Amino acid sequence: NIEVLSDKPALIERSREIILARLHQAIESRGKFTIALSGGSTPKPLYEALGKESLPWSKVHIFWGDERYVPASDRDSNQLMARQAWLDRIEIPAANIHPMSTNAENPLQDAQQQEQELHSFFQTQPGEFPAFDLILLGMGDDGHTASLFPHTEALTVCDRLITVGNKDGQPRITFTVPLINQARCVLFVVAGANKRPALKEVFAPEADEMNYPSRLIQPQGELLWLLDRSAAAELSLD
Numbered sequence: 001n002i003e004v005l006s007d008k009p010a011l012i013e014r015s016r017e018i019i020l021a022r023l024h025q026a027i028e029s030r031g032k033f034t035i036a037l038s039g040g041s042t043p044k045p046l047y048e049a050l051g052k053e054s055l056p057w058s059k060v061h062i063f064w065g066d067e068r069y070v071p072a073s074d075r076d077s078n079q080l081m082a083r084q085a086w087l088d089r090i091e092i093p094a095a096n097i098h099p100m101s102t103n104a105e106n107p108l109q110d111a112q113q114q115e116q117e118l119h120s121f122f123q124t125q126p127g128e129f130p131a132f133d134l135i136l137l138g139m140g141d142d143g144h145t146a147s148l149f150p151h152t153e154a155l156t157v158c159d160r161l162i163t164v165g166n167k168d169g170q171p172r173i174t175f176t177v178p179l180i181n182q183a184r185c186v187l188f189v190v191a192g193a194n195k196r197p198a199l200k201e202v203f204a205p206e207a208d209e210m211n212y213p214s215r216l217i218q219p220q221g222e223l224l225w226l227l228d229r230s231a232a233a234e235l236s237l238d
């Protein structure tokens with residue numbers, strides 16, 4: 001379902017609330033919380049807020065839903081942004097942080113390595129899709145999510161957990177649609193007027209999902225869209 005918040009600070013606060021509720025629920029029922037992070041700019045203040053929390057971080061496992069194909073020290077790295085805003089400020093075992101490797105010079109090799117890491121962590125077999133407790137997603141103004149860009153091959157990959165995305169010829173490592181759809185909870189956090197046209201298409205009764213990949217996200221579990229009023233302005237939410 002969809003929640004519209006008055007402004008970006010309220011959106012960030014609501015996202016934090018939902019993540020903490022899911023974190024406590026997962027730790028209570030399964031002894032750990034597995035979360036996959038989105039990149040880009042929207043979640044930065046959310047990560048800064050989470051960096052101020054004192055929580056049972058040793059029971060939390062951090063993954064990324066996608067990564068730019070750059071070194072972990074690169075300013076474009078999603079991993080670097082989350083570490084600087086959040087993970088470097090809390091007491092969490094290094095082994096609980098599972099970044100996507102981007103150093104094989106060959107994105108496909110790194111994608112396969114991340115796939116193996118997920119299978120061994122979740123004790124799943126090839127062909128099985130593990131269920132993350134929460135996958136945090138953003139949406140680009142073209143309707144992409146993670147690194148699943150419009151009209152790219154990555155959108156059609158259905159037999160892998162991880163694949164190589166492509167943004168204007170630049171490789172990305174990304175979760176696949178079936179992996180995202182296996183999650184117990186998918187939380188989209190979208191802010192800003194530049195997202196209005198894509199949101200209209202994502203929520204339209206009919207639209208080309210290859211053109212607006214966020215439409216492909218229909219998880220087994222809960223799907224929650226958190227929007228600020230600016231992004232939601234053209235949606236007719238009755």
Ligand code: 6PG
Pocket residue numbers: 038039040041042043066067068078137138139140141144145146147
């Ligand atoms: C990334 C993200 C990407 C992001 C959208 C929205 O690697 O860039 O995972 O999917 O969520 O591009 O980005 P903004 O939040 O910066 O608008």
